[in-house]
Amino acid sequence: MNRAEARIDLERISANIKHLINLSGTPVMAVVKADAYGHGLVPVARAAVEAGATALGVALLEEALILREAGITAPILAWLVPPGSDFKLAVDNDIELAASSIMALEQIGAVKSSRRPRVHLEVDTGMTRGGFLNEWGKLDAHHVSNIEIVGIFSHFARADEPEQEQNDNQRDRFKEMVATLESFGYTNIIRHLSNSAATLRDKDSRFDMVRAGIAIYGLTPDVDNLGASESLGLKPVMQLRAKLHLVKTVPANSPVGYGATAHTTAETKLGVVAMGYADGIPRIAKDAGVFINGKKAPIIGRVSMDQFVVDLGADSTAVSGEWVIVFGDGSHGEYTADDWGAASLSINYEIVTRIGPRVPRIYAPHIY
Numbered sequence: 273m274n275r276a277e278a279r280i281d282l283e284r285i286s287a288n289i290k291h292l293i294n295l296s297g298t299p300v301m302a303v304v305k306a307d308a309y310g311h312g313l314v315p316v317a318r319a320a321v322e323a324g325a326t327a328l329g330v331a332l333l334e335e336a337l338i339l340r341e342a343g344i345t346a347p348i349l350a351w352l353v354p355p356g357s358d359f360k361l362a363v364d365n366d367i368e369l370a371a372s373s374i375m376a377l378e379q380i381g382a383v384k385s386s387r388r389p390r391v392h393l394e395v396d397t398g399m400t401r402g403g404f405l406n407e408w409g410k411l412d413a414h415h416v417s418n419i420e421i422v423g424i425f426s427h428f429a430r431a432d433e434p435e436q437e438q439n440d441n442q443r444d445r446f447k448e449m450v451a452t453l454e455s456f457g458y459t460n461i462i463r464h465l466s467n468s469a470a471t472l473r474d475k476d477s478r479f480d481m482v483r484a485g486i487a488i489y490g491l492t493p494d495v496d497n498l499g500a501s502e503s504l505g506l507k508p509v510m511q512l513r514a515k516l517h518l519v520k521t522v523p524a525n526s527p528v529g530y531g532a533t534a535h536t537t538a539e540t541k542l543g544v545v546a547m548g549y550a551d552g553i554p555r556i557a558k559d560a561g562v563f564i565n566g567k568k569a570p571i572i573g574r575v576s577m578d579q580f581v582v583d584l585g586a587d588s589t590a591v592s593g594e595w596v597i598v599f600g601d602g603s604h605g606e607y608t609a610d611d612w613g614a615a616s617l618s619i620n621y622e623i624v625t626r627i628g629p630r631v632p633r634i635y636a637p638h639i640y
């Protein structure tokens with residue numbers, strides 16, 4: 273029996289994908305990089321394609337190859353495959369590549385394969401991370417002579433802050449860069465700009481496809497600016513549970529954990545939860561905790577590598593060996609991935625993505 277598990281409800285992946293397709297009226301690329309944000313690459317990818325996702329997006333070539341080895345035939349775009357990579361392996365496996373430099377285009381164009389390389393040009397519209405910027409003006413036909421240009425895309429820096437003018441500036445710049453490409457005769461390519469936040473909030477940026485990551489996992493891109501998942505019509509997919517390794521009564525003024533950073537204020541029952549920072553529970557987490565018997569039990573003291581301690585309260589009826597909910601969709605009053613993000617000076621993305629490989633993923637509905 274597991275001492276901890278991440279329960280992944282794939283029906284919710286399906287519901288979230290369908291919601292995004294309906295809402296946007298646009299084909300959806302399901303972003304499944306980083307082990308599908310910790311939810312499990314292959315099962316999530318399969319569920320997403322079955323639910324109607326048009327394509328899959330990953331960062332790494334390795335991720336794309338795992339999908340192909342699993343027999344998934346949907347279009348796959350990998351956007352973080354640097355020069356020097358095995359581009360032939362990508363092309364042979366029908367994996368579409370992003371290119372953001374002339375060097376990358378030259379290397380991809382030099383691949384000898386029975387297939388023609390398929391490329392999406394990534395352009396920098398103002399995030400100043402990936403994408404063509406100064407080299408855009410130098411691009412000409414011979415750089416792409418052996419390549420099929422399938423699409424053009426860019427990425428928003430502040431789509432989770434819909435009021436920010438930078439979003440309009442990036443969209444305008446994107447249109448200009450698309451127009452340049454069209455002037456070279458590429459008129460039938462897939463233009464894509466929106467991440468989850470823009471898919472949910474910015475009708476003007478949907479173009480021919482949207483790339484949705486966090487929203488397919490049922491999580492809000494920004495709980496403060498965009499609202500909670502539920503208000504966006506999204507269903508959180510991951511529920512994280514762990515066993516209480518030990519429940520015991522301790523006296524008032526007991527120092528708890530490494531560094532004795534917390535003390536009990538009265539006699540109470542403490543629970544030792546069998547998860548720690550090796551499993552992705554942030555060591556700095558404060559003001560989060562677990563949920564058991566209808567109430568929250570907050571963390572007390574520092575999170576250790578394999579365990580952390582919660583204050584169950586003197587009246588708790590919890591016993592050693594019971595399950596607690598670390599986070600869920602919040603529907604029963606439990607902590608959410610948003611709460612854990614806020615409690616760790618981070619965001620829900622990092623919380624779910626860093627749940628470690630020691631924690632089995634169980635593909636089944638949530639349990640309360």
Ligand SMILES: *Cc1c(COP(=O)(O)O)cnc(C)c1O
Binds near residue numbers: 303485
């Ligand atoms: C991760 C990523 C996305 C998905 O972003 P979300 O905010 O999770 O929707 C989309 N596009 C690119 C290029 C990405 O790297």
